[in-house]
Amino acid sequence: MKIGTAAETFPGERRVAMVPDTVPALIKTGLEVLIETGAGERAGFGDQAYRDKGAQIVPDRRTAQAADIVVQVRCGGVATGTANADLGTWRGDQVLIGMCDPLGFPAACQRLAETGVTLMALELVPRITRAQSMDVLSSMATVAGYRAVLLAALELPRMFPLLMTAAGTLKPARVFVIGAGVAGLQAMATARRLGAIVQAYDVRAAAKEQVESVGARFVQMELKPGDAEDRGGYAKAMDEAFYEKQRQLMASVVAESDVVITTAAIPGKASPRLVTAEAVHAMRPGSVIVDLAAERGGNCELTKADQRLVAHGVTILGPTNLPAEIPYHASLMFAKNITHFVQNIVRDGTLQWSADDEIIRDSTVARGGQITHPRVRELLGLGPTS
Numbered sequence: 001m002k003i004g005t006a007a008e009t010f011p012g013e014r015r016v017a018m019v020p021d022t023v024p025a026l027i028k029t030g031l032e033v034l035i036e037t038g039a040g041e042r043a044g045f046g047d048q049a050y051r052d053k054g055a056q057i058v059p060d061r062r063t064a065q066a067a068d069i070v071v072q073v074r075c076g077g078v079a080t081g082t083a084n085a086d087l088g089t090w091r092g093d094q095v096l097i098g099m100c101d102p103l104g105f106p107a108a109c110q111r112l113a114e115t116g117v118t119l120m121a122l123e124l125v126p127r128i129t130r131a132q133s134m135d136v137l138s139s140m141a142t143v144a145g146y147r148a149v150l151l152a153a154l155e156l157p158r159m160f161p162l163l164m165t166a167a168g169t170l171k172p173a174r175v176f177v178i179g180a181g182v183a184g185l186q187a188m189a190t191a192r193r194l195g196a197i198v199q200a201y202d203v204r205a206a207a208k209e210q211v212e213s214v215g216a217r218f219v220q221m222e223l224k225p226g227d228a229e230d231r232g233g234y235a236k237a238m239d240e241a242f243y244e245k246q247r248q249l250m251a252s253v254v255a256e257s258d259v260v261i262t263t264a265a266i267p268g269k270a271s272p273r274l275v276t277a278e279a280v281h282a283m284r285p286g287s288v289i290v291d292l293a294a295e296r297g298g299n300c301e302l303t304k305a306d307q308r309l310v311a312h313g314v315t316i317l318g319p320t321n322l323p324a325e326i327p328y329h330a331s332l333m334f335a336k337n338i339t340h341f342v343q344n345i346v347r348d349g350t351l352q353w354s355a356d357d358e359i360i361r362d363s364t365v366a367r368g369g370q371i372t373h374p375r376v377r378e379l380l381g382l383g384p385t386s
Helices: 020-028 047-052 083-089 106-113 129-134 136-155 182-193 207-213 240-255 277-281 327-345 358-363 374-379
Strands: 002-005 032-036 056-058 069-074 095-099 118-121 163-165 168-170 174-178 197-201 259-262 288-291 308-311 314-317 364-367
Touching: 020 032, 020 047, 020 327, 032 047, 047 056, 069 327, 083 106, 095 327, 106 118, 106 364, 106 374, 118 358, 129 327, 129 358, 136 182, 136 259, 136 288, 136 314, 136 327, 174 182, 174 240, 182 197, 182 207, 182 259, 197 240, 240 277, 277 308, 327 358, 358 364
Parallel strands: 002 032, 002 069, 032 056, 069 095, 095 118, 174 197, 174 259, 259 288, 288 314
Antiparallel strands: 118 364, 163 168, 308 314
């Protein structure tokens, strides 16, 4: 049985789904590893490094994608613009594994399903102890949170740490992080390492202890969110009345901050609007907002995806793919996650399929020519599977 990966073709995507260090583990499971020539170069992994670990370098994309199992960073919806070109390459006996945002792009997943390929979405891996080593969302969020702070530090016209110099004392920057998921916590920790005063807020009750564990101060707000967390540990969408009250209470904290980093995203839904144009206007000139929820509309009212704009003297950044800006370590983490995922479905070179396995069941979007995942079927207006 063969496993292959091809170079990512989405604009600006520099990550790769397999790195040389993960090749031996895949070979040990009985797989023959195929890598398209040059697939890892943009992430810092040359062809010879793969060969040294036992992989076979193949000359083109089609050969790599002819493998029994194909792994990609982006496939389906999140590879919009190239996914349709690949549709003719898939077979009914293949397994395609990667990030495809099935809740955001269900129609693209349906097109893949029609080819007969078995599609497995890494975003849907359940948040259970056994699957922690496969959690690409947490891995990539770690990179994004770190990178967001570095971007803010470059844009801010002041330094982050407290400095006592012969020329006087320089006050530390004040950073406010909205959302205490993996990206938010990494942003807090990174800002603290740079010497900033860090405050944070999250709608989930359990977040206070997590925020304080990385040295930030939790901002208390008189809100009663009720059940704000789904069974997977992610924040749930709330009603508009709740968000309006939240925006009002948050405005004063935003106004006194030099940097605001927003990370509040709801899988498959538009990002909640938490920072209004009025709140931006109240910030000091030179302040910076980095909106990590920009891909689904942004937490800031003024955010434009993948753009840098200045409004009322405040710089607003809306990056949508920060992990691709640190492709070496992002690829290393992603590849290790996907290797553990593959090891769960392959034994002695044979695909071991079991619908009783929660990881396999929850992450499978399509199989046998049809969409099988209940939430994706619901989005497409399809009834229960027969």
